[in-house]
Amino acid sequence: MNDPNGPLFYKGVYHLFYQWNPYAAVWGNITWGHAVSTDLIHWKYVKELALVPDRWYDIKGVWSGSATIVNGEPILLYTGWTNSSTQVQNKAVPKNSSDPLLREWIKVDAENPFAVPPPGINTSDFRDPTTAWIGQDGLWRTAVGSKYRANDTGIILQYRSKDFAKWELLDESLHAVNGTGMWECPDFFPVAVHGQQGSENYLGEENAIQKFVIKVSLDETRFDTYVVGDYDPASEKFLPSFEALDIGTALRYDYGIYYASKSFYDPHKKRRVLLGWINEADKPTSDIRKGWASVQAIPRVVWLDENQHSLRQWPVPEINSLRKHPIRHTDLLLKQGEVFKVNGSQGSQLDIEVTFQIPKAHANDENDEFNFESSRVEGIPNNTLIYCNGSFPEAEQIIGPFGVHVLASEDLRERTSVFFKFLKFKGSWKTMVCNDLTSSSLASDATKGVYGGLVSLSSYKNRQALTMRILVDHSIVETFAQGGRTCITARSYPLLGSDNNAHMFVFNNGSLPVKATHLAVWKMDKIRYTTV
Template sequence: MKKKVILMTLFCAAMTGSDMAAQKADAAPPAVQPGETSQWRPMLHYAPRQYWMNDPNGPVFYKGVYHLFYQYNPMAAEWGNMSWGHATSTDLLHWQEHKVAMISNAERDVFSGSVVVDRDNTSGLGTVENPAMVALYTSVFKAGTGHEPGVQAQSLAYSRDGGYTWQAYKKDPVLTLAPASKNFRDPSVTWYAPGKYWVMTAVVADAPVIKLYKSDNLIDWTFLSDFGPAGFVRPGMLWEMPSLFALPLDGDTARQKWVMMIGVNPSSIAGGSGTAYFVGSFDGTTFQAENLPPAGSDPSAYNWGDHGADRYAVMLFSGRPTGAPLTIGWMNNWDYATAVPTAPWKGQMTLPMTASLKTVSGRPQLCFAPDAHYTALVAKHPSHSFSALKLDAEQRVLPDAARGDVLDIQLEIQAKGAKKAGVVVRASADGTTGTRIVYDFEHHTLSLDRSRSGKTDFSPHFSPVHIVNMSADQAMSAHIIVDRSSVEVLALDGSVVMTDLIFPPAGADHVIAFAEGGSAEFKQLRITPLSDGIASE
């Protein structure tokens, strides 16, 4: 989230209600700029028109509109001047960017947080007829504010017009640590129905520990308990962006479990920053993790929300009245986020995905699936099937109908003696460039290899290969979503996700199927090109 605490002062007035209101007008998109890398601008994923973006903040659904707030530098394509950017959508695919919602100023930077719709007006900041949106966010105070520079505490703002303008609350901050901390941040708020109160999770990032609080009104907070350190922890590791939520196990509401999801950085499963989670119980006061591996276990023994390198700070959309929890994360990694070769923007979001809890390989695991809006988009477009394709220790460039820089791929491979098999996406015709999704039938692993995916020399930390252990089957199924600068792979009923950035050259839009060391049958290989799908709708 905010690894480099180098506070760049933006000399503007303190953030008052009128200052926030001045941000209401939509941002005018600038003209295409010299050096713009339009070949890597995503079509399926949200990215701001220009400048720096990292963690999602307070994603919320209200009156048919999805609001996405996010960490944003409104002045440059680098970390700094942390503010809340704002975009809206009705389908999670087409986004309208708005003016900055809450802006950095001479007194503070505005770090991550969450937004809830106060439908019962527990805060008194709206009405039952017109509920207020309430944002709990981290203020990072600067000199001259009565706080030591760099101190982090939780502040509150509210909106009475559906999230377009924001008013700072008179009591500021509403929650601090004693003694004050420079690593107390990332409040995430949810309604705890059995107790009829709000629950906040926030981190002391460098402890690392998650602190739980309760409130009847979103303003006055009482400490409940601590969680952590627990699980896979290494010296120097930060915990960030916690989320606590309940899910029925295998769809059975009588077997409800609680999930604590966190961002970890560094030392995630794929290196740098990543997403981990714990499954357990919550009694309204304390979260207890279940089935933790023995201390010192290999990182793969723990629960990871993604085994790729580029899915961090995953949050849930609040305010959805029904349906599975909907998640979105930052598609990047702190190991190289400042160096990615996109211009004039840096940073994009993952594809929104629903979350469920299923028993996979004998234990409860978070499973992710693309949101129904994306599924409907794919269904509208012609697909091309190459099912029953048989390869004998060879690779085959698929016909031009399968070409595209934005693709949806459904894949099932049956081993017929092959040691490995898979596909290469965003490939050059000669196969020298491309991103390889490989199943190893001997070692039962799934890997994503981006070592020859295109531009990779912008950072020595741009990790080339990511691997995850799978079940010992002689068949592999996967759902692969390809955008102009990313690949997302889902397998094992969505319990395995691999999210990786790629930066392929122009013209690298082929798909290659391959088998190594023997024969393999592609029992399903359905490819749906989507390159013209978003812009034309």
């Protein structure tokens, strides 16, 4: 399983299509699987495959795409890999649109492919059409990810249609950035400037105060990166709010192994929902042995942060229905080197919320410089391993790390560590949240790296506190720091600290005492999967 495709809400049902190899636990034979849900948590697999590679225009693979509601009915746009290894864009419609489960789909052979690589675009660099929107002229628009090989420019091409059947390439691209390589799985959507309510308004009508988001998956780095800006429906151009925060330079949805994400507007609850693919971090032989590979992340609600140039993400509130057996602690004072075992938290499915009081040496510093654009800090290496898991000689002062160990063996030989760490550099403080997997498993075939992202406190109301929420589901650890301003997804494969032998600890490995003012841990019920 890999990319989420075509998510939508239709006739009271959430639909998720996804890239899938139905024959093996390795990439290949790409089809569209299909699952449905009424709450985005418990899912039913639809027996019928939605799309299979059986036409000349998709015989080598039914690749990623999107869903759009057109005149009240859903239409799928997707990339096909042809019998000549060319990427082209195609269309499919439901066989029976009155079926709320949308079990069967029909490819529109008379219209497919509706777009082929234009001049200057390589036949293997043209894929993943977005959800369509209506332009100022009343005509439909969709966008396709691509690149110009001459200068390695990532680009989003725009297409226009009056009938959703015949499409023409527009002269102007939606956006492009030199040196960023192939842009796949693009996404383009509006966000309200104030509040968490989602939007599907692309025209700025009715005095809507909003920004726009372009997200792309960078094929060369495997990062999902985004930029917030303004969109002029008249000129059909996107302009970043801050050039320094453009695609590929600063902002990522997730600083771990979260990729090929896709959002959709949920009209049922008026929110923007984000789905993403979590890859494995072990060897393919392990996946073949267990018979499956990769999962979809817990759906997230996404909205614009108060700073108006970055996003926040949070697990959909429906996940709280799985919580049980709460454990709570307040005002835990952790001295230098102290580790606190959270009794009663054994298990590998947990929901954890923790708040740390910022150490006074940091919080009271007059040179505290919280600037979100510091996500590109001069002199700090891009390799977060150096900062998260090692010394940094250029630092004037380091505070931390302090955080939690999850999926830990009782003797801590195995542990996945999620923590905060402060660096004082050139007179100002920078805050990092990290996920350290270097001691996560005794297994020889597991990747044991370090993930990390800088945290902004500039728009956070309580400047004296650091917060994180961690969802643990067996091998998956999803972290949401500072209310979802920085997110990290990781895979951990412990041999000792798994299932009921998995323990949780709160720790302080720094030189200053740290107080955990709030700690709440819930064991989680299992998500139910059935087939329809």
